[in-house]
Amino acid sequence: MKAIRVHQFGGPEVLKLEEVPTPKPEAGQVLLRVRAVGVNPYDTYMRAGTYAIKPPLPYTPGSDAAGTVEAVGSGVTKVKPGDRVYTAKTLSGAYAEYALALEEQVHRLPDNVSFEQGAGVWVPYGTAFHAIHHFAKARSAETVLVHGASGGVGTASVQMARAMGMTVFGTAGTDKGLELVKREGAHQAFNHRNAGYQQEIMKASKDKGMDVILEMLANVNLGGDLKMLAQQGRVVVIGSRGDATITPRDLMSRRASVRAFTLWAAQPGETAEIHAGLYAGLENGTLRPVVGKQFPLAEAARAHQEILEPGASGQIILVP
Numbered sequence: 001m002k003a004i005r006v007h008q009f010g011g012p013e014v015l016k017l018e019e020v021p022t023p024k025p026e027a028g029q030v031l032l033r034v035r036a037v038g039v040n041p042y043d044t045y046m047r048a049g050t051y052a053i054k055p056p057l058p059y060t061p062g063s064d065a066a067g068t069v070e071a072v073g074s075g076v077t078k079v080k081p082g083d084r085v086y087t088a089k090t091l092s093g094a095y096a097e098y099a100l101a102l103e104e105q106v107h108r109l110p111d112n113v114s115f116e117q118g119a120g121v122w123v124p125y126g127t128a129f130h131a132i133h134h135f136a137k138a139r140s141a142e143t144v145l146v147h148g149a150s151g152g153v154g155t156a157s158v159q160m161a162r163a164m165g166m167t168v169f170g171t172a173g174t175d176k177g178l179e180l181v182k183r184e185g186a187h188q189a190f191n192h193r194n195a196g197y198q199q200e201i202m203k204a205s206k207d208k209g210m211d212v213i214l215e216m217l218a219n220v221n222l223g224g225d226l227k228m229l230a231q232q233g234r235v236v237v238i239g240s241r242g243d244a245t246i247t248p249r250d251l252m253s254r255r256a257s258v259r260a261f262t263l264w265a266a267q268p269g270e271t272a273e274i275h276a277g278l279y280a281g282l283e284n285g286t287l288r289p290v291v292g293k294q295f296p297l298a299e300a301a302r303a304h305q306e307i308l309e310p311g312a313s314g315q316i317i318l319v320p
Protein backbone atom coordinates (compact mmCIF):
# COMPACT_ATOMS: atom_id res chain seq x y z
CA MET A 1 0.00 0.00 0.00
CA LYS A 2 0.99 3.62 -0.30
CA ALA A 3 1.65 5.56 2.90
CA ILE A 4 3.28 8.81 3.95
CA ARG A 5 6.45 8.08 5.97
CA VAL A 6 8.52 10.44 8.10
CA HIS A 7 12.15 9.30 8.57
CA GLN A 8 13.39 12.45 10.32
CA PHE A 9 11.69 15.38 12.05
CA GLY A 10 11.67 18.58 10.01
CA GLY A 11 9.70 20.74 7.54
CA PRO A 12 6.83 19.54 5.34
CA GLU A 13 9.38 18.09 2.86
CA VAL A 14 10.10 15.18 5.23
CA LEU A 15 6.64 13.74 4.38
CA LYS A 16 7.46 11.06 1.74
CA LEU A 17 4.99 8.89 -0.16
CA GLU A 18 6.32 5.31 -0.04
CA GLU A 19 5.27 1.74 -0.77
CA VAL A 20 4.99 -0.26 2.48
CA PRO A 21 3.48 -3.66 3.40
CA THR A 22 -0.27 -3.58 4.12
CA PRO A 23 -0.71 -4.40 7.82
CA LYS A 24 -2.68 -7.47 8.95
CA PRO A 25 -5.05 -7.21 11.91
CA GLU A 26 -4.19 -9.30 14.96
CA ALA A 27 -6.54 -10.11 17.85
CA GLY A 28 -8.57 -7.05 18.85
CA GLN A 29 -7.45 -5.05 15.82
CA VAL A 30 -9.27 -3.63 12.79
CA LEU A 31 -7.87 -2.94 9.30
CA LEU A 32 -9.48 0.06 7.63
CA ARG A 33 -9.53 0.89 3.90
CA VAL A 34 -8.94 4.63 4.22
CA ARG A 35 -11.09 6.88 1.99
CA ALA A 36 -10.29 10.25 3.58
CA VAL A 37 -7.76 11.57 6.12
CA GLY A 38 -8.15 14.63 8.35
CA VAL A 39 -5.12 16.95 8.59
CA ASN A 40 -4.83 18.68 11.97
CA PRO A 41 -2.37 21.31 13.21
CA TYR A 42 -0.81 18.89 15.74
CA ASP A 43 0.24 16.65 12.81
CA THR A 44 2.59 19.46 11.78
CA TYR A 45 4.01 19.98 15.31
CA MET A 46 4.63 16.22 15.60
CA ARG A 47 6.32 16.12 12.18
CA ALA A 48 8.53 19.06 13.19
CA GLY A 49 9.53 17.22 16.40
CA THR A 50 8.23 20.05 18.61
CA TYR A 51 5.15 18.27 20.01
CA ALA A 52 4.91 16.75 23.50
CA ILE A 53 4.62 13.31 21.87
CA LYS A 54 7.56 12.28 19.65
CA PRO A 55 6.76 9.07 17.77
CA PRO A 56 9.62 6.63 17.13
CA LEU A 57 11.01 7.09 13.58
CA PRO A 58 10.05 6.26 10.91
CA TYR A 59 6.32 6.79 11.37
CA THR A 60 3.14 7.46 9.39
CA PRO A 61 1.28 10.58 10.65
CA GLY A 62 -2.40 11.02 11.38
CA SER A 63 -5.08 10.00 13.86
CA ASP A 64 -8.23 10.86 11.88
CA ALA A 65 -9.23 8.54 9.05
CA ALA A 66 -12.60 7.51 7.65
CA GLY A 67 -13.38 4.56 5.41
CA THR A 68 -14.68 1.01 5.47
CA VAL A 69 -13.59 -1.96 7.57
CA GLU A 70 -11.47 -4.23 5.36
CA ALA A 71 -10.75 -7.02 7.87
CA VAL A 72 -10.93 -7.68 11.61
CA GLY A 73 -8.75 -9.75 13.94
CA SER A 74 -10.08 -12.44 16.29
CA GLY A 75 -12.33 -11.29 19.09
CA VAL A 76 -13.51 -8.09 17.38
CA THR A 77 -17.28 -7.70 17.80
CA LYS A 78 -17.85 -3.95 17.47
CA VAL A 79 -17.48 -3.78 13.67
CA LYS A 80 -17.39 -6.15 10.68
CA PRO A 81 -15.94 -5.91 7.14
CA GLY A 82 -17.83 -3.36 5.06
CA ASP A 83 -18.87 -1.14 8.00
CA ARG A 84 -18.38 2.62 7.57
CA VAL A 85 -16.18 3.98 10.37
CA TYR A 86 -13.98 6.86 11.55
CA THR A 87 -10.88 6.53 13.71
CA ALA A 88 -9.86 8.26 16.90
CA LYS A 89 -6.11 7.48 16.73
CA THR A 90 -4.66 4.48 14.90
CA LEU A 91 -1.79 2.02 15.43
CA SER A 92 -0.17 2.40 12.00
CA GLY A 93 -1.02 6.03 11.03
CA ALA A 94 -3.92 7.53 9.07
CA TYR A 95 -1.95 9.05 6.13
CA ALA A 96 -2.13 5.79 4.12
CA GLU A 97 -4.33 3.63 1.90
CA TYR A 98 -4.95 1.24 4.82
CA ALA A 99 -4.74 1.86 8.56
CA LEU A 100 -4.57 -0.58 11.46
CA ALA A 101 -6.41 0.42 14.64
CA LEU A 102 -7.48 -1.09 17.94
CA GLU A 103 -11.14 -2.04 18.12
CA GLU A 104 -11.74 0.78 20.62
CA GLN A 105 -10.17 3.35 18.26
CA VAL A 106 -12.78 2.66 15.56
CA HIS A 107 -16.27 4.22 15.65
CA ARG A 108 -19.35 3.85 13.45
CA LEU A 109 -20.04 6.64 10.98
CA PRO A 110 -23.74 7.40 10.42
CA ASP A 111 -24.89 6.81 6.80
CA ASN A 112 -25.68 10.52 6.28
CA VAL A 113 -22.02 11.50 6.90
CA SER A 114 -19.54 11.30 4.00
CA PHE A 115 -16.05 9.83 4.38
CA GLU A 116 -14.57 13.31 3.85
CA GLN A 117 -16.70 14.58 6.73
CA GLY A 118 -15.85 11.50 8.79
CA ALA A 119 -12.16 12.35 8.50
CA GLY A 120 -12.95 15.62 10.25
CA VAL A 121 -14.68 14.13 13.27
CA TRP A 122 -12.25 13.00 15.97
CA VAL A 123 -9.80 15.81 16.64
CA PRO A 124 -12.04 18.78 15.72
CA TYR A 125 -15.36 17.57 17.18
CA GLY A 126 -13.81 15.56 20.02
CA THR A 127 -11.93 18.71 21.07
CA ALA A 128 -15.04 20.89 20.78
CA PHE A 129 -17.08 18.44 22.89
CA HIS A 130 -14.34 18.06 25.52
CA ALA A 131 -13.99 21.86 25.76
CA ILE A 132 -17.69 22.72 25.89
CA HIS A 133 -18.99 19.91 28.10
CA HIS A 134 -16.09 18.66 30.23
CA PHE A 135 -14.02 21.83 30.72
CA ALA A 136 -16.30 24.87 30.28
CA LYS A 137 -19.28 22.94 31.69
CA ALA A 138 -21.31 25.20 29.42
CA ARG A 139 -25.07 25.47 29.78
CA SER A 140 -27.94 26.51 27.51
CA ALA A 141 -28.67 30.26 27.61
CA GLU A 142 -25.02 31.07 28.37
CA THR A 143 -22.91 33.12 25.95
CA VAL A 144 -19.81 31.70 24.24
CA LEU A 145 -17.08 33.32 22.16
CA VAL A 146 -15.37 30.86 19.82
CA HIS A 147 -12.10 32.74 19.39
CA GLY A 148 -10.89 31.28 16.08
CA ALA A 149 -14.17 29.90 14.72
CA SER A 150 -13.33 29.39 11.03
CA GLY A 151 -11.07 26.32 11.40
CA GLY A 152 -11.73 22.68 12.24
CA VAL A 153 -12.27 23.00 16.00
CA GLY A 154 -13.96 26.40 15.61
CA THR A 155 -16.73 25.34 13.20
CA ALA A 156 -17.35 22.23 15.29
CA SER A 157 -17.66 24.37 18.44
CA VAL A 158 -20.03 26.84 16.78
CA GLN A 159 -22.39 24.07 15.60
CA MET A 160 -22.32 22.28 18.96
CA ALA A 161 -22.86 25.41 21.07
CA ARG A 162 -25.67 26.65 18.83
CA ALA A 163 -27.44 23.28 18.96
CA MET A 164 -27.40 23.30 22.76
CA GLY A 165 -29.01 26.72 23.00
CA MET A 166 -26.08 29.02 23.72
CA THR A 167 -25.68 32.51 22.28
CA VAL A 168 -22.68 32.06 19.98
CA PHE A 169 -20.15 34.67 18.88
CA GLY A 170 -17.29 33.59 16.59
CA THR A 171 -14.18 35.19 15.09
CA ALA A 172 -12.35 34.73 11.80
CA GLY A 173 -9.67 36.64 9.93
CA THR A 174 -11.15 36.84 6.42
CA ASP A 175 -14.53 37.70 4.87
CA LYS A 176 -14.87 34.08 3.68
CA GLY A 177 -14.17 32.87 7.21
CA LEU A 178 -16.70 35.29 8.70
CA GLU A 179 -19.38 34.07 6.27
CA LEU A 180 -18.59 30.47 7.18
CA VAL A 181 -18.81 31.18 10.91
CA LYS A 182 -22.24 32.76 10.50
CA ARG A 183 -23.45 30.02 8.15
CA GLU A 184 -22.48 27.34 10.69
CA GLY A 185 -24.55 28.96 13.41
CA ALA A 186 -22.84 31.93 15.08
CA HIS A 187 -25.30 34.67 16.02
CA GLN A 188 -22.57 37.25 15.37
CA ALA A 189 -19.12 37.12 13.79
CA PHE A 190 -16.13 39.43 14.35
CA ASN A 191 -12.83 39.84 12.50
CA HIS A 192 -9.88 39.12 14.84
CA ARG A 193 -7.61 41.10 12.50
CA ASN A 194 -9.57 44.36 13.02
CA ALA A 195 -8.24 46.72 15.68
CA GLY A 196 -10.76 47.14 18.48
CA TYR A 197 -12.86 44.06 17.68
CA GLN A 198 -12.85 43.15 21.39
CA GLN A 199 -14.80 46.35 22.12
CA GLU A 200 -17.35 45.32 19.46
CA ILE A 201 -17.73 41.95 21.21
CA MET A 202 -18.25 43.65 24.59
CA LYS A 203 -20.84 45.95 23.06
CA ALA A 204 -22.65 42.98 21.47
CA SER A 205 -22.75 41.33 24.93
CA LYS A 206 -24.33 44.52 26.35
CA ASP A 207 -21.13 44.96 28.35
CA LYS A 208 -21.77 41.82 30.40
CA GLY A 209 -18.90 39.91 28.77
CA MET A 210 -18.87 36.25 27.78
CA ASP A 211 -19.68 33.31 30.05
CA VAL A 212 -17.35 31.04 28.07
CA ILE A 213 -14.44 31.72 25.70
CA LEU A 214 -13.00 28.85 23.65
CA GLU A 215 -9.50 30.05 22.75
CA MET A 216 -7.59 28.77 19.69
CA LEU A 217 -4.55 31.10 19.99
CA ALA A 218 -3.95 31.76 23.66
CA ASN A 219 -0.47 33.24 23.28
CA VAL A 220 -2.02 36.15 21.35
CA ASN A 221 -5.40 36.44 23.06
CA LEU A 222 -5.42 35.16 26.66
CA GLY A 223 -4.72 38.49 28.35
CA GLY A 224 -7.51 40.20 26.37
CA ASP A 225 -9.89 37.26 26.86
CA LEU A 226 -9.85 37.76 30.62
CA LYS A 227 -11.06 41.34 30.14
CA MET A 228 -13.98 40.07 28.01
CA LEU A 229 -15.23 37.56 30.61
CA ALA A 230 -18.51 37.84 32.51
CA GLN A 231 -18.75 37.12 36.25
CA GLN A 232 -17.92 33.42 36.84
CA GLY A 233 -16.63 33.28 33.25
CA ARG A 234 -14.40 30.47 31.99
CA VAL A 235 -11.72 30.55 29.31
CA VAL A 236 -10.83 27.14 27.88
CA VAL A 237 -7.42 27.18 26.23
CA ILE A 238 -7.54 24.86 23.22
CA GLY A 239 -4.60 26.15 21.15
CA SER A 240 -1.45 28.14 21.91
CA ARG A 241 1.81 28.73 20.07
CA GLY A 242 3.85 30.63 22.65
CA ASP A 243 3.78 32.48 25.98
CA ALA A 244 1.07 34.85 27.16
CA THR A 245 0.87 37.72 29.64
CA ILE A 246 -2.23 38.10 31.82
CA THR A 247 -3.47 40.44 34.55
CA PRO A 248 -4.47 38.09 37.42
CA ARG A 249 -6.80 40.74 38.86
CA ASP A 250 -9.00 40.31 35.76
CA LEU A 251 -9.64 36.79 37.04
CA MET A 252 -10.01 37.78 40.69
CA SER A 253 -12.55 40.53 40.07
CA ARG A 254 -14.72 38.16 38.03
CA ARG A 255 -14.30 34.97 40.08
CA ALA A 256 -13.21 33.64 36.72
CA SER A 257 -11.07 30.68 35.68
CA VAL A 258 -8.82 29.45 32.90
CA ARG A 259 -8.84 25.75 32.10
CA ALA A 260 -6.90 23.80 29.49
CA PHE A 261 -6.44 20.26 28.19
CA THR A 262 -5.01 18.10 25.47
CA LEU A 263 -7.43 15.70 23.80
CA TRP A 264 -4.75 12.98 24.02
CA ALA A 265 -5.20 12.88 27.78
CA ALA A 266 -9.01 12.47 27.76
CA GLN A 267 -10.03 9.73 30.21
CA PRO A 268 -11.83 6.58 29.01
CA GLY A 269 -15.15 7.68 30.59
CA GLU A 270 -14.88 11.07 28.92
CA THR A 271 -13.97 9.47 25.58
CA ALA A 272 -17.09 7.30 25.72
CA GLU A 273 -19.21 10.41 26.37
CA ILE A 274 -17.51 12.24 23.49
CA HIS A 275 -18.20 9.49 20.92
CA ALA A 276 -21.80 8.98 22.06
CA GLY A 277 -22.45 12.72 21.84
CA LEU A 278 -20.77 13.03 18.44
CA TYR A 279 -22.68 10.06 16.98
CA ALA A 280 -25.99 11.56 18.07
CA GLY A 281 -25.12 14.99 16.66
CA LEU A 282 -23.84 13.59 13.36
CA GLU A 283 -26.91 11.39 13.00
CA ASN A 284 -29.41 14.16 13.69
CA GLY A 285 -27.54 16.67 11.52
CA THR A 286 -26.71 19.25 14.19
CA LEU A 287 -23.01 18.37 13.67
CA ARG A 288 -21.99 18.76 10.02
CA PRO A 289 -18.19 18.62 9.49
CA VAL A 290 -17.24 21.31 6.97
CA VAL A 291 -14.91 19.88 4.33
CA GLY A 292 -12.38 22.49 3.22
CA LYS A 293 -9.48 21.95 0.81
CA GLN A 294 -8.82 18.41 -0.41
CA PHE A 295 -5.43 17.12 -1.59
CA PRO A 296 -4.25 13.73 -2.88
CA LEU A 297 -2.22 11.75 -0.30
CA ALA A 298 0.97 12.47 -2.28
CA GLU A 299 0.50 16.20 -1.55
CA ALA A 300 0.56 15.85 2.24
CA ALA A 301 3.40 18.38 2.40
CA ARG A 302 1.20 21.02 0.76
CA ALA A 303 -1.60 20.29 3.21
CA HIS A 304 0.88 20.76 6.09
CA GLN A 305 1.89 24.16 4.71
CA GLU A 306 -1.67 25.33 4.15
CA ILE A 307 -3.05 24.35 7.54
CA LEU A 308 -0.70 26.79 9.27
CA GLU A 309 -1.54 29.68 6.94
CA PRO A 310 -4.19 32.29 7.78
CA GLY A 311 -7.60 32.06 6.12
CA ALA A 312 -8.95 28.80 7.52
CA SER A 313 -12.17 27.50 5.95
CA GLY A 314 -13.18 24.11 7.32
CA GLN A 315 -11.22 20.88 7.59
CA ILE A 316 -8.28 20.05 5.27
CA ILE A 317 -8.56 16.51 3.89
CA LEU A 318 -6.15 14.09 2.17
CA VAL A 319 -7.60 11.55 -0.25
CA PRO A 320 -5.55 8.33 -0.61
Ligand code: NAP
Binds near residue numbers: 147152172261264
Ligand atom coordinates in the same frame (compact mmCIF):
# COMPACT_ATOMS: atom_id res chain seq x y z
P1 NAP B 1 -7.26 25.44 12.06
O1 NAP B 1 -8.32 24.66 11.35
O2 NAP B 1 -5.95 25.68 11.40
O3 NAP B 1 -7.90 26.86 12.48
C1 NAP B 1 -7.16 27.85 13.15
C2 NAP B 1 -8.11 28.91 13.65
O4 NAP B 1 -7.41 29.90 14.39
C3 NAP B 1 -8.81 29.63 12.50
O5 NAP B 1 -10.16 29.87 12.83
C4 NAP B 1 -8.04 30.94 12.44
O6 NAP B 1 -8.79 31.99 11.83
C5 NAP B 1 -7.85 31.17 13.92
N1 NAP B 1 -6.95 32.28 14.22
C6 NAP B 1 -5.90 32.76 13.51
N2 NAP B 1 -5.41 33.87 14.10
C7 NAP B 1 -6.17 34.11 15.21
C8 NAP B 1 -6.19 35.11 16.21
N3 NAP B 1 -5.31 36.10 16.25
N4 NAP B 1 -7.15 35.03 17.18
C9 NAP B 1 -8.05 34.04 17.19
N5 NAP B 1 -8.08 33.06 16.27
C10 NAP B 1 -7.15 33.09 15.29
O7 NAP B 1 -6.93 24.76 13.47
P2 NAP B 1 -7.89 23.90 14.43
O8 NAP B 1 -7.82 22.49 14.04
O9 NAP B 1 -9.20 24.58 14.50
O10 NAP B 1 -7.11 24.06 15.81
C11 NAP B 1 -7.04 25.33 16.46
C12 NAP B 1 -5.91 25.31 17.48
O11 NAP B 1 -6.24 24.40 18.52
C13 NAP B 1 -4.55 24.85 16.92
O12 NAP B 1 -3.51 25.57 17.53
C14 NAP B 1 -4.48 23.38 17.33
O13 NAP B 1 -3.15 22.93 17.44
C15 NAP B 1 -5.20 23.43 18.67
N6 NAP B 1 -5.83 22.16 19.05
C16 NAP B 1 -5.64 21.72 20.33
C17 NAP B 1 -6.24 20.56 20.75
C18 NAP B 1 -6.07 20.11 22.18
O14 NAP B 1 -6.17 18.91 22.44
N7 NAP B 1 -5.88 21.03 23.10
C19 NAP B 1 -7.00 19.80 19.87
C20 NAP B 1 -7.20 20.29 18.57
C21 NAP B 1 -6.61 21.49 18.17
P3 NAP B 1 -8.41 32.64 10.38
O15 NAP B 1 -7.60 31.63 9.63
O16 NAP B 1 -9.76 32.91 9.77
O17 NAP B 1 -7.66 33.88 10.71
